[in-house]
Amino acid sequence: MMDELREAIEKLPERGAKSYLFHILLRVHLLNNSVDSQEEILELLNDIQKRILFYSQERKLEREYETYHIVCGESPAGALKVGLSKENKVIGYPDFFSNGPLWKLHEEEGRKKRLEWLMDHINMHEDYLEMRYERKVAKALEEIDSIPAGKPIVIWTADNADEQTGLRYFLHLLRNKENNVHVINTAQSYKELFPAKKHQSILRHSGEAAPEKLKMMLENHLGSPLSAEEKNRFVSDWQSLSKTREVLRIWEDNEIHSVPESYFDESIIESAKKLHKSNKGFIKSARLIGEVIGHLDEPIGDGFAEYRVRSLIYNGILAIKGIPKSMRYYSIKLKEF
Known part of the structure; x- marks a missing residue:
């Protein structure tokens, strides 16, 4: 033994x-x-x-695979695994980079600080955060670190703060590898391959794309690998992001911008007013959060949206009925109604 x-x-x-x-x-x-x-x-x-x-x-x-893919989130990773052949290794990073601290995230100290922030602000079961989340992050980091030399790498991104931040983080982790790295922007690729029809929404996040469409994007829009200069620019972007202390980011004018954590509060209030037109009483928190997330161009994650709903309760803007241990357990209404 x-x-x-x-x-x-x-x-x-x-x-x-x-x-x-x-x-x-x-x-x-x-x-x-x-x-x-x-x-x-x-x-x-x-x-x-x-x-x-x-x-x-x-x-x-x-075993070694022909191509290694890195994507933000377990949902798009699952779609890629379904859509691509078994010669492709998919690594899904189990986090949402648009919110939560990024300070020194590429180091153990930074990951510990991020975990502490999540435990203090996001309604997830404590055991999940302490055990499963931490274990999944460690596994993803090990898999990225273990990508063999000479094998092409594809990083999937889109026009949002989560995946654009992830792109820069992953390239920092890969900075000492000489593998060819390709980037596929699913939002842009989707727009070119599937021109929007009237009333058809744009692709906000790679997780919204069906497996067969992701496969088509890979076949049609792989493109040339990043140059050394392009890689260095993304790594430099990450080094700047990793020095920030803000906890919320948006993608605007092709750049990542840090914004106050209350940035989407007005959207939450407006969504509550809209729902109150047909219901003057208490509204399920999950329904409000679904309304908010469904109408934002920037995906922020239901966990962060629920955190901001609780903040509006604490600040006296929303009234509550129930216990706010998760969005399923309580209802809210604007105090003015």
């Missing part, structure tokens, strides 16, 4: 090893401070050991 564990540890990438070490030291700290029972902590440490061994076995089964 010890030989097998030693071999597994030697195969861990540096980023993965640091992540496991952090969790081990955290459990030792908890043990010393008696936060959890010894049995619970020993069970968690055994779980980490199993994961290290499983990672090693999984790497043995991992």
Whole structure:
């Protein structure tokens, strides 16, 4: 067993090893401070050991692919996996970059600060944030780090702050690799391949594209790889973004702009007024958030929209009925109605 564990540890990438070490030291700290029972902590440490061994076995089964794709979000990653052949490896980064801090996100310290902000502001189950979210991010980073030399990489983006920020972040992570990197802008590609008909909405995010349409975009709009100069420009953009402290960004005039976190509050209030035309009483929070998200050109994510609804409640603009532990559990109305 010890030989097998030693071999597994030697195969861990540096980023993965640091992540496991952090969790081990955290459990030792908890043990010393008696936060959890010894049995619970020993069970968690055994779980980490199993994961290290499983990672090693999984790497043995991992094969090289012809092309590696990186995309923001698990939904568009799923669509790509359905639409593309098995020779394509899809890496979906499980985060939404338009909101939340970006400060030093390419370092462990920055990712810890981002996680703390999410836990303090976004209504997601604590266990999901502490375990599944953190684990998924670590897995995506390991997969990006493990892309073999010489294999082409495709980064999918669109005309929104989430994916444009992701594009710059991914290129920073890839800055020491000499692989050819292609960029497909799904919003622009969609516009060219499927000209909008009357009343047809534009593609706001890659996650809105069907698998077969993503496949057509790859076949028709792969284009030439980025030049060294273009890569450096995106990496420089990321280095600037990673120094910012703001928590909300929009895509405007082909640039990422940091804006106050209250930027979309007026849109939330106007959506509530619209819904009150047919309902003067309390409105399900989820219905209001759906109305807001459906009419914004900039996708902001339902988690951030729900956070701003709660902020309007705390500021006395909205009244509440229920418990705001998630958008399904409470209703709201404008106090003026």
